[in-house]
Amino acid sequence: MSAGPRHVHIETFGCQMNEYDSELVRALLKREGFVLTADRECADVILMNTCAIRENAHTKVYTHLSDLKALKKSRPLVVGVLGCMAQNLKEELTKQEPLVDLLAGPDAYRQLPMLIQNAVHAQEQGGQAKALAVDLPEYETYDDIIPARIPGVNAWIAVMRGCDNFCSFCVVPYTRGRERSRDPQGILDEAARIAGEGFKQITLLGQNVNSYRSGDWDFARLLTAVADTPGIERVRFTSPHPKDFPPPLLEAVVFHPKICKHIHLPVQSGNDRILDMMNRTYTRREYLALVDRIRSMNPCMALTTDIIAGFCSETEAEFEDTYRLLEEVRYHSAFIFLYSERTNTIAARKYADDIPQEAKSRRVTALVDLQRRISAERNREYLGQTLQVLVEGDARKSSLQAMGKSDGNITVIWEKTDVQCGPGQMVACSIYDVSASTLYARATRPSEPSPPKMEQSCTNIVQS
Ligand code: SAM
Ligand code: SF4
Numbered sequence: 001m002s003a004g005p006r007h008v009h010i011e012t013f014g015c016q017m018n019e020y021d022s023e024l025v026r027a028l029l030k031r032e033g034f035v036l037t038a039d040r041e042c043a044d045v046i047l048m049n050t051c052a053i054r055e056n057a058h059t060k061v062y063t064h065l066s067d068l069k070a071l072k073k074s075r076p077l078v079v080g081v082l083g084c085m086a087q088n089l090k091e092e093l094t095k096q097e098p099l100v101d102l103l104a105g106p107d108a109y110r111q112l113p114m115l116i117q118n119a120v121h122a123q124e125q126g127g128q129a130k131a132l133a134v135d136l137p138e139y140e141t142y143d144d145i146i147p148a149r150i151p152g153v154n155a156w157i158a159v160m161r162g163c164d165n166f167c168s169f170c171v172v173p174y175t176r177g178r179e180r181s182r183d184p185q186g187i188l189d190e191a192a193r194i195a196g197e198g199f200k201q202i203t204l205l206g207q208n209v210n211s212y213r214s215g216d217w218d219f220a221r222l223l224t225a226v227a228d229t230p231g232i233e234r235v236r237f238t239s240p241h242p243k244d245f246p247p248p249l250l251e252a253v254v255f256h257p258k259i260c261k262h263i264h265l266p267v268q269s270g271n272d273r274i275l276d277m278m279n280r281t282y283t284r285r286e287y288l289a290l291v292d293r294i295r296s297m298n299p300c301m302a303l304t305t306d307i308i309a310g311f312c313s314e315t316e317a318e319f320e321d322t323y324r325l326l327e328e329v330r331y332h333s334a335f336i337f338l339y340s341e342r343t344n345t346i347a348a349r350k351y352a353d354d355i356p357q358e359a360k361s362r363r364v365t366a367l368v369d370l371q372r373r374i375s376a377e378r379n380r381e382y383l384g385q386t387l388q389v390l391v392e393g394d395a396r397k398s399s400l401q402a403m404g405k406s407d408g409n410i411t412v413i414w415e416k417t418d419v420q421c422g423p424g425q426m427v428a429c430s431i432y433d434v435s436a437s438t439l440y441a442r443a444t445r446p447s448e449p450s451p452p453k454m455e456q457s458c459t460n461i462v463q464s
Contacts, residue, residue, distance in 0.1 A: 009043035014051025023147030050085035055340035108133035195231030266306035270325030302408030310360030312351035
């Protein structure tokens with residue numbers, strides 16, 4: 001291990017909340033004199049910020065851990081597991097993984113500098129510290145930590161942490177603890193700082209972001225205040241729960257020019273018995289009524305969702321209810337997951353995970369195929385339209401092309417020769433071709449950043 005400042009490499013798995021947490025960890029470590037490195041080969045410490053939500057995220061982390069075995073044999077190295085897996089699988093990770101020197105749950109990052117020092121010290125003495133910090137205090141919001149963000153177009157702000165909903169399939173309440181909201185002034189200060197640093201878009205984050213409440217501030221008020229930040233062109237939020245959409249929140253999303261016209265509305269299932277077993281607290285009818293309410297206010301609002309196929313005891317007929325819900329709502333896109341039982345959850349304790357893997361996979365495939373067809377049809381509606389697009393950078397497949405996101409969060413690609421533009425600028429994109437996931441455009445000219453034009457030339461927006 002090198003003398004002088006320790007070099008730390010962080011690898012992040014899972015959701016945006018984990019990306020944000022890694023920014024917090026970077027800030028905490030920098031403050032204590034650690035040096036962050038993007039190169040794992042020259043790191044003294046490798047930290048994996050993990051996700052436990054679904055089986056495949058979990059498997060991915062174990063694969064990466066075993067990749068580190070050879071590296072750790074070849075030189076002194078401290079390996080740490082952070083985040084949800086550290087919280088949920090502490091016994092498994094400490095007992096079965098001699099590779100792991102330290103574990104820190106999502107609310108214990110302040111202890112990390114000390115844990116790392118202890119682990120390094122123990123290793124220098126020829127031993128292993130097995131340092132563990134997995135408390136879930138009910139107050140931690142990291143309000144005073146300024147995340148060490150990587151410069152770019154979008155900045156995340158976590159406005160609340162934890163979740164009290166206890167959906168029966170979900171591990172989050174056990175890995176991230178009780179729901180707590182940050183002070184609004186701290187969030188608004190952070191938004192102003194972000195704008196000053198040149199970010200153009202803010203995404204507000206929370207496991208159940210729209211249940212935000214601090215004194216007399218609810219989520220609608222917070223979202224509007226963040227969207228009023230000078231210099232910020234777009235505001236998004238994720239993930240909301242369908243139960244927390246009062247009229248003021250819908251009005252803020254529909255009418256505020258800087259709040260993107262996109263709502264992620266996780267439904268999980270289209271069948272009432274399954275929704276009840278999942279503890280989602282709404283029925284299919286109530287969910288569809290919310291969709292109708294949103295569309296009656298703005299028929300062009302882009303809606304996306306999360307679905308779980310093959311939940312405990314789901315029959316073919318109940319699965320077909322979900323299939324028909326997708327056909328009825330016609331989301332712009334959907335994340336479709338195969339149910340995977342998670343340790344400690346209500347479903348793991350109460351229900352048998354009894355749908356054969358083959359049936360789960362078949363149901364996921366049917367939903368994915370259906371959604372792909374619907375997404376392509378939805379995207380065809382944009383043909384011939386001009387959309388305001390926030391430039392993000394090079395297209396993934398070719399550096400001759402640029403990419404950005406529409407207001408409805410759809411990827412748009414165009415030839416760089418069309419127009420001179422860089423990340424953070426708005427361009428006007430006229431759509432000439434589409435696939436299920438992408439719009440292909442001619443970027444005609446950089447447009448004035450605001451106010452953005454409504455997609456699909458929608459004019460019939462109605463106050464609820
Ligand atoms: N808070 C959001 C909500 O209420 O819908 C969801 C956040 S969760 C972290 C992201 C998505 O992962 C969920 O919407 C769900 O579809 C999926 N998910 C969570 N637990 C799962 C499990 N055990 N098996 C499969 N998918 C799961
Ligand atoms: Fe998990 Fe979301 Fe349910 Fe909370 S609301 S328990 S994060 S699925």
